[in-house]
Amino acid sequence: MIDFRSDTVTKPTAEMKAAMMAAELGDDVFQDCPTTNALQHWAASQLGFEAALFASSGTQTNLLAMMSHCQRGDEVILGQDWHTYRWEGGGAAVLGSIQPQPLPVQADGSLLLEDIAAAIKPDDPHFARSRLVVVENTIAGKVLSPEYMASVAKLARQHQLACHIDGARLMNAATKLAAEREQDVWQMARQLCQGYDTLSLCLSKGLGAPVGSLLLGSAAVIQRARRLRKMLGGGMRQTGLLAAAGHYALQHQVARLTDDHKHCQQLAAGIQQLTERYACWQGKLRLQPVQTNILFCDMAPALAAALLPYLKQQGVLLSGSNYSHAGTQWHRLRWVCHLDISASDIARTLELLETFSKQQES
The missing domain is CATH 3.90.1150.10 (Aspartate Aminotransferase, domain 1)
Structure with missing residues (x-):
């Protein structure tokens, strides 16, 4: 079978399975799974964040990010074609009472900065409170440059908004850009994330782990996200089997x-x-x-x-x-x-x- 439907259909390699079987296990809800803790610490360090949280899917880590940044009645500004708006079941609105403000996506995959600025609401009780800007990279396989990413983060800071990256395929973007600019791929990934409050990084797409995604951010944001993960039924126990696969993927399957x-x-x-x-x-x-x-x-x-x-x-x-x-x-x-x-x-x-x-x- 030759399966082009998605990069989520991959199977663990023999080496990944061996890493999973060798994983030291503990209860992640009690935060005492050494393998999960090691993955979270390593990924946060590599990508320039204080902390990370392992969750079941990119949909869940995106939802955790939006609910960590926004309260009921707040607004998230995002792309009309973003995964967070179109393909995640309306979770932010249904479960977080967060209003989405979708914007048109340009041919290169970007949002116009002037569109983002125009969508930010004044402090007026007639409007939802603008709180968060989301960027997706890659978007439909298209790569957004570090210069563009930095410009969105700067705009968000100017308006006291948080900003989040749906980086399900961030390492694909970093790989392409690193090759073009003759840089290290992890250095490029950190550059793409610079200035952003949170990142959702999928482990089960191109990286080839069977399950899982990471939310990365400040220690305070990750603490809020951990509570929300439990509330949403996402607290898992002996996650080391899955975390070991994700850690192996990040360490061995980015270069390929x-x-x-x-x-x-x-x-x-x-x-x-x-x-x-x-x-x-x-x-x-x-x-x-x-x-x-x-x-x-x-x-x-x-x-x-x-x-x-x-x-x-x-x-x-x-x-x-x-x-x-x-x-x-x-x-x-x-x-x-x-x-x-x-x-x-x-x-x-x-x-x-x-x-x-x-x-x-x-």
């Missing part, structure tokens, strides 16, 4: 993210070549630029309806959904490369796409 980026570029280049060689694709397929490990391509719905069952039958899985733009219907396919997608898997997928192309034109 470059492979995922390279494979995604190879996949995009191969599909582009097919569109130039076969008439069945012309005018019916549009590729989005690739920056990290995610490729989006828009396809005519009828063509997608034929392609997806064919690929599934051949053992290739990917996700997609229909949408309309300028009166034209498209089906957007999402290809995500990860540690369980090899160079040979990319080659095999391109072979299948070529076979499909020939069948369409026969």
Whole structure:
């Protein structure tokens, strides 16, 4: 099976499993799990924060951050396409009574600074109280630069707002930027976080751990988040088995993210070549630029309806959904490369796409 649906589908490597089985265990609710404590301390130190908290998912760490920064009736400013707004079940509003103020996301994945500034409410009882700005990096595989990240943090400070990073794939962003600027990847990750109050870092996406996410911030914020985690039912006991996997992922599986980026570029280049060689694709397929490990391509719905069952039958899985733009219907396919997608898997997928192309034109 070649599974492009998400980088959450990865399985632990043999080395990660060995680290999990060797983990020293304790009760994390009592804060006496040495393996979980070691992960939290190490990650906070590496990324320039005072403290960290292990939780079950990125959705939970984002919610903990928003509820730690905001009270009932407060407002969070975020992107219309952010995971925190669109894909987390409305948890901040439902569970935290926090009002979201979504803003349009630009083509490069950013929010305009002037849009953020204009959305900040005056101190007036007619309005929800603006308290928090959220930035997502990467967003749909797009990387936001450290200069842009710093400008948002500066704007938030000027208006006495807290700022949070949904960094589910922060290490993908750091990997790309570090390569471009010839810097160490952890140095770049710290630079991206500089000036931010909190960070949500997923361990189970490109990093390959089976479960888990970290919330990083000041000791005071993490203390509040720990209480909220318990309230939300997120207190877990012998978490060392999972924390060991996350610690292994951070220490050993960051450097290999470059492979995922390279494979995604190879996949995009191969599909582009097919569109130039076969008439069945012309005018019916549009590729989005690739920056990290995610490729989006828009396809005519009828063509997608034929392609997806064919690929599934051949053992290739990917996700997609229909949408309309300028009166034209498209089906957007999402290809995500990860540690369980090899160079040979990319080659095999391109072979299948070529076979499909020939069948369409026969």
